[in-house]
Amino acid sequence: MEYTTLPNTQIKISKICLGTMNWGEQNTEAEGFEQMDYALDAGVNFFDTAELYPIPKNPKTQGATETYMGNWFKKTGNRDKIVLASKVAGPPEFNPHQIREGGFSRNAMEDALHQSLTRLQTDYIDLYQLHWPDRPSNYFGKRGYRHEPDHQWEDNIRETLESLQHFIDQGKIRHIGLSNEVPWSVMRFLEESKYQGLPRVVTVQNPYNLLNRTYEIGLAEISIRENVALFPYSPLAFGRLTDKFINGQDTSRARITLYPEMKRYNKVNALKATQCYYDLAKENNMSLATLSLAFIHQQNFVCSTIIGATQMDQLKENIESIAVQLDASVLDQIHKIHEAIPNPAP
Template sequence: MKMNPLGRTGILVPELCLGTMTFGTQTPEAEGHEQIDISLDAGLNFLDTAEMYPVNPISAETQGDSERVVGTWLAKTGRRDDVIVATKHSGNGWDHIRNKAGISAASIPEAIDGSLERLQTDYIDLYQFHWPNRGSYMFRQNWTFDPSKQNRVETLDHMIETLEALQAAVDAGKIRAFGLSNESAWGTSEWLRLSESGHGPRVASIQNEYSLLCRLYDTDLAELSVNEDVGLLAFSPLATGLLTGKYQSGAVPDGSRLSVSDGLGGRVTNRVFPAVDAYLEIARKHGLDPVHMALAWCRTRPFMASAIFGATRTVQLKHALGSVDVTLSEEALDDLNEAHRQHPQVY
């Protein structure tokens, strides 16, 4: 499996990353362990989790269980040095996680220590902020996002104090690298500027949604990524399963994400299914599996560090891993770009 640099950290990550957000709800512990084993055998040694996981549903009762599943695998196998573990500070919004408190210099040590305990390790390779305190246009908020409500001075003060708290964690050996999630070009540029002014670790990556159906990253963030060596960790590269075609014609397979998440977080619109039809037709035309096509396309993007996919069941994991053997022709890439022109930003 091809390895890519994680920013300027010196860490190399594989082109695919195993997302664990269903570990502890839809994916039981034993199957989660099996998925990690299979991934490592395939050369995928990159695991992404978060203190707020699992999802489907998110609940106080299960909060942290995805990290715990990874942690029990680490404890059982003793293979900590064989994997790159990424996790996230949740930020504001959840009653059962620090009473909805945002990211702060005070909350960072507590959040890191909690993740370390659940992961049963003494260091985290990539520590990410799940979303910015000031708000974000991600998760379909781009239609109403209003940055005029932000206070620039407060935002920059917050960035400085949290970077300094992160540097203390780096100095203590608790984290190796720092990444963002659900961030903007302006936000990332300010994190970079302040870190280069000496306030803390340099941003290594941005974890934002990206797929054939969601290409917001192609604009300003793409240029920032390439010029500043801040790679994209693309989440939902299969558009929460939409690009597999399994939800076409009103289908809702048992155990699927749509069966437990109505509307897939706003992704199901009256424009999404015609767009999926267009991509499925391209896959048929070129003799490609839709899953392999969608993941192989991510590899062609000049800013891509790794595409994070989740697999509720092990059979889905094995299927997705086959994408690394697929190379898209120029004709297929041209067809995919034309489909995007016909179906831009469908949710």
């Protein structure tokens, strides 16, 4: 395993992070335990979850993923071996069963944090992230920003940071991050931190993969110059960037098969680009998943790549990708494909 540090901290993290959003939907608690055992043995010390998980969202299963993790911590005593990341859900546009009212108000976040700590059976969370903005913006598959003048939103970024500072002072969280965010907001958070002496964002958890490199347009430079690293999710595009959809493997358990609403990776250009990347991988004697993950690992604005798997063989392959280094010729071919078919699945 390779390691780095969480930006602006002394916390050592593996450059692969175990994602958990399938647990409670596609994976049982026992399977989650098996994944955590294997990942830790392989050197992965960074786990990511959210109060909303599992996905797809369901009021009957909401919180199950954190509960599984908490039960594993209790059973194994491994909490002190793990750097733990979780997220507070945003307002109800993408939270239809409305876990609570209040967005990112102090009371709402206090309730969210209390519930997460209880489920996780821990006293603190190392990285606490805002799962998505509490204002209309271009996230979750929207290419461009469209202003909604009728939507009343008052800039509450300072107040949000003040609440997070309160939780840090209590020892309940250590550091903070954003998720599904855009350049304007990241810089606003950094501005308030700088001039008001408030907690500084250390990561941005956004989608990033060979079919969606939109992070590079405005956020990659911020990551490098401001030392706020990308913590990428969906590195395999819900499994689209794996061999199974091309070489005839069973795809009945694949997320794209089970949940057709995740349609951005089924678009014509996404399929066309995927075939090009698959051909490139085979020319270089590797799987499409390995090529896709190795590309992300080598980006200088990425701190740790979130991998998620439903089956153990997938998890093993994903973790082993950390040992693969793509040479300049392969990277050049990747960029040529991207130039020909840019961001087909934002």
